[in-house]
Amino acid sequence: MDSSTIVESIELDRPELYINRDLSLLEFNKRVLAQAKNEAVPLLERLNYLCISCSNLDEFFEVRVASVLEIADIDPKATGPDGLTPKEQLEQISIDSHKLVEEQYQVLNEILIPQLKEENIRFIRRHEWNEAQHKWLAKYFNDELLPILTPVGLDSAHPFPRILNKSLNFIISLTGKDAFGRNSGRAILQAPRALPRVIQLPADETQSGPYDFVFLSSIIHAFVNELFTGMTVKGCHQFRVTRNSDFFVDDDAIDDLLLAVQGELAMRNYGDEVRLEIDAACPDDTVSFLLDRFEMNRDRLFLVDGPVNLNRIQEINNLVNRPDLKFPAFKPSTQPQLARNKDMFAAIKRHDILLHHPFESFSPVVEFLRQAAAAPEVIAIKQTLYRTGADSPIVAALIRAARAGKEVTVVIELRARFDEKANIDLASKLQEAAVHVVYGVVGYKTHAKMCLVLRREGKELRHYVHLGTGNYHPKTAQIYTDYGLFSCNKELGEDVRRVFAQLTSLGKVTKLNKLLQSPFTLHKGILEKIEREITHAKNGKPAKIIIQVNAIVEEQSIQALYRASQAGVEVKLMVRGICCLRPGIPGISENIEVRAIIGRFLEHARIYAFANDGNQEVYASSADLMNRNMFRRVEICFPIESKRLSNRILHDLDLYLKDNTQAWLLQPDGSYLQLLNTSNDEPTQAQALILAELQAS
16 A cells, blocks of 8 residues: 555544634634734724624624524534534533633733823713813713613513613612602613713813813713612623524524515524623622623623723724824726726726625725626616615616616525614615516525626627625725626626526536536535546646635535645645634644635635646635535535636735734644744735725736
8 A cells, every 4th residue: 555545544534623603703713813012904994803803702602602502502512523522512602702702801901091081082981080071071971962862770560671683771779768658779781772972072172182082981980870869879780682683593493484584683682692791890799680680600701990891992093083094095997998998898898807705895885787788788777786785886887777667586595693673674675666676596595696788789689797795885995805706798698597596496406617606516626626636646747736715614615625735736725714624733734734814804705716736727706614604504616717817816926925023924723824924025015905906007
């Protein structure tokens, strides 16, 4: 038996070869938080990164921890590829998340607040208020807060209230009796969500600096006595509950998906409790009281030194006009052929066009739809929408097209997590304009990003398509890196038409010319292309795989990449978030490098590139290497067939692989090591270089 046979005989499903997906997601949050400490990042942007890490952690508990808790109840012995039981996962999640939260508040209190103070951006504590500030804040409390605050005294007639998910609350200890002779000793106060969590002090009225702020919680603490006339407040402490915010729609037992989603949305704010955050100064007996009321153990209790809703400090970024403390403003570039030629269809007919957002403007995508709505030659538009918003210019163009008498069909994914309400409103708005609205296929989220315009040109009906890796959302297109392709390739257009037919009608799976599509051909297609690189490597030919995605979780894909490494294929993976694959394991993954880029823009593109013995193939996709994308969603993966455009993507990928300022390398133990430019090498920052190149073109 030769050595290659021995290598191939290694079992690739051993638990030690896999990183737990939830622990990997916590590692991503650590990388985001690290940006809050990065002195090379402008100060207000660092505050923003801190808030993002907190918001991410909220969602982590709402969705991922909630899911593990449910599995622990249903099947406590269940294990994933990493071999951890739900109990073992929860134990490690508790350890890692508590460390992360502790660091978040250290960064706020010991780094950011002092540095912001040096820039005359101050958070004024209660004991620091001067007389003028105290007077103004007392008036603010009486005029703006007192009329809408509703404390609930706890007694037999007023049981402990149902606390809204992630709302700011106070537990108040009292002595004395009220007008009815009652005294339970405790009251609960919820701060209305409409109230800002940081209040800017007016400089002229309070002798304050230009950017002096007070936390809403400080104001309530200072004047809480006003809510309990004749009683004495002995203690007032913040707390916040995070609840299970995922919801379940039984695909086999519903008649109307819209009604089912609306019904579940009503319950989102009252799901099971998964985390409890309390002011660290809260007495232990009060902490125990809250834990008892929420039926929670201390593993999911977080005692914090500061506001419990830390992510709401993000408001400061909009309130402070200090461009010197933010990323430099830039104007996304427009490709010369689009700047010269105002006719989108003529430009696309000339050759395929590739856009790279946010470095390049998203406006051509909007203009494509605007021109389609106005052009008499256009007879039909078909569009998928996952996240966009009812006030989007994309939506406005679709409505104009429908009102102009064109056939407009929109596939809306109602179950885009946390955008369900917005998508329901969007569906109603489109239907009022006579747009054909469908909700895709029950049981499969429609995550594909595609638009098809059918245009009559002489005797020919030509297909124009836009395919993307990101959502049709002009705002996220300013901060998420994504690719979009315009084409009028006949076979590609016919493929897109067939996918739309699947989504809106009934019928068998039809063979596609160029697209790979989940849940049918995408997973198999990716595995076949990996196996082809393995064959090339075994035959002594150069073999290389480059994949850029948001997550790698799916087990068969990981095993295929392990086999590729064993065969000598060079594997370069750029994974922004979760990665369950372990690189650098001798005999298994030593030819695999996994890096993550954390920069100004959120890396969101999905690219699959294969050397293919010199016949390079580059695909862009809406899909990550996750089970849900491969098997439970409708996704597309489209080839970049123009050599000019595929080379451009490969050039971008090469810059990411050379990045030595914003890159993190995944280690075999699941941790990440920041790749710092400690040598004399030229510093390479991929996002900045791509931006500079496109601005100069």
